[in-house]
Amino acid sequence: MSVKLEIAQEILLNLVTVMPKERVALQECWRRILAETVTSDIDFPPFDRSPLDGYALIAAEVAAATPENPVILKQIDYIPAGETSDKPVSSGTACRIMTGAPLPPAATGVIRLEDTVVNGGDVTILEGRGAERNICLRGEEIFSGEEVVSQGTVINAGVMGMLAVLGKSRPYVFCKPRVALIATGSELVPVDFPLVSGKIRNSNSYMLSAQVAEAGAQTVLLGNASDNIDEIAHLLETASDCDVFVTTGGASVGDYDLISEVYKKLGITLLFDRVSIKPGMPVLAGIRDGKLYLGLSGNPAAAAISFEQLVRPVLMKMGGRKVWWRPRIKAVLATPFNKPTGAKRFVWARCWQTSTDIFVEPSRAQGNGMLKSAMAANALIVIPENSPPLPVGTEIEVILLADA
């Protein structure tokens, strides 16, 4: 049964659920997905504090101070960072204060050190305007009870810092989906085996393992299997702790139909066996006990695109993310795309901005199995179904491969 891409995506996305959560040490959380909505239990800053080194004082008392008409105050205390003072400032007094230290009681402003002259126990204020602005108010960045970071947020540098501010030393993050990878094909040998006549190395598992990692999931490499139903079935069953099972090869109609036989043998319910995209039309999808099985083409170009369009969104959803799709933009074709297109087509491409436009062109060599195109690509051109050959200057949709 062949289905349209959007239908296939919907079928798969509807069948998977978000992974359970786990606690992870904050320093290991970069790029993980937050599995809790974090509400602050503190004000931040937790106290009124000084943003600079200077003197805390009564702002109104020094507002008019100038070098010609300075105001002289008596220093009553000194507060380094990390310390506090319980001595209130009052008319005629000031308290030396360091960057980050809490204001003393009753202080309403701070004058920076550069605008003062210190003379024994006295300080002379030479420039007194705006002292009230030199205070970071308690709670001005975060207030207690505020919802600061929501579940599903990707933990970037800013979020990491914020979680530290809030004391989340072991936040809940979503477990990474575990993806079993098997390359099938009697022509395959492992990557560290000598090449003998008629054989090629298993490259699909490695290519896909990078795609799995980029989708925030974890690869379980099960190696390669020959074109043998029992062997493939056995390998799949050894990985029962995995969440998603991806094979490459044996998926085309006209091949041995190996993977559909494997699914039958294992009691995996077939959802569809072809998707109308190019490359990547042969894709089997099955389900058993709530776990997805995907059978991709053995052709690397096809496997990569099928993974990108069908497996990646599933892993993004399972990983607990808010956004499952890559960003899409419009760009202008810089070289013609001369093939007429039946099924929706995805083409590895480079895009770049000039002073006038964003341009895109297919990476060289779009033939079958061409890893070179994928190596150099930063985008995929999306060619709609039933398109004529496209001339230079056509405005076209582009999927950005950088993760934003």
Next chain:
Amino acid sequence: MSVKLEIAQEILLNLVTVMPKERVALQECWRRILAETVTSDIDFPPFDRSPLDGYALIAAEVAAATPENPVILKQIDYIPAGETSDKPVSSGTACRIMTGAPLPPAATGVIRLEDTVVNGGDVTILEGRGAERNICLRGEEIFSGEEVVSQGTVINAGVMGMLAVLGKSRPYVFCKPRVALIATGSELVPVDFPLVSGKIRNSNSYMLSAQVAEAGAQTVLLGNASDNIDEIAHLLETASDCDVFVTTGGASVGDYDLISEVYKKLGITLLFDRVSIKPGMPVLAGIRDGKLYLGLSGNPAAAAISFEQLVRPVLMKMGGRKVWWRPRIKAVLATPFNKPTGAKRFVWARCWQTSTDIFVEPSRAQGNGMLKSAMAANALIVIPENSPPLPVGTEIEVILLADA
């Protein structure tokens, strides 16, 4: 000594060298930087092969075959994937062949199974045009001796697959620079400690550890130190196996000048102590025994920008990359930026494309220490030095934070 940003970058980049290389198992190489230029020692495909299931034959002999005028051939052999045949096809014969299998000797084309009818030991060719196009020629993707991937390439999915094709099961990659992080400030407590009066948690180390990871380097978290020269100096000396040393806090003139004292104590030569950018002006840079020491501001907004502009390019160079800088594009300001700007300024921002343009606007809340802006940003606006307030519609340079 205050220096311009570009000068500071040049000083630092000129002082660091690329890390040594190490061998890493291919499945661990995603996002690592290739430390060798890989030349193929095989043709790929390693033999003329069939891209589909069908019959290998003499193409010219069947070129005119149609359903009305079929050509009947005798099947002389069968080649599954991974096997070879040494029986040459000749006039009147064909060899059954599976996808990926090597062509038998003398075959010049393949007809797909769907265009044939099999009858005992004979095969009837119903559609014979273009058989010669159904061959993947030996070396058509890669030829022996071809330089396929160059040193400094980031290992993405395509490169991963390519290295597997070439049998590079343990390629050389550059060692990740090890970056020691220390947060200084007597007001700091570790993230898992209770907050007491006058204290805040160390968030800078966590924020920076994410920035370090994103630059492809490895963090060594040394925790936090109070405002004490000996304590900071001692902590730095415990991490002698690190390649770069980054502290936060104690960097502003008017603070205790702690870090410059630490540098003096440890015999670290000061390169500069201020850089004309905002935020992030206080930055000390020092060198000792060929290793860089960077003293960033304790203010998170300033530390993040200084890291981004000064430490990140250094780590990218040390990591062996070809490109040390993030992509920059032009975008249109969607909200005004009302502050006049003296020193070059970097503003956390969101950018997006509409049908007419790429727009950018500052993330809300650009105040000091505002992690919220950084959490939501996908770009940094670059505001040139000595800029007036910028109205809506200003075309402005933007640094994209997604890693392309």
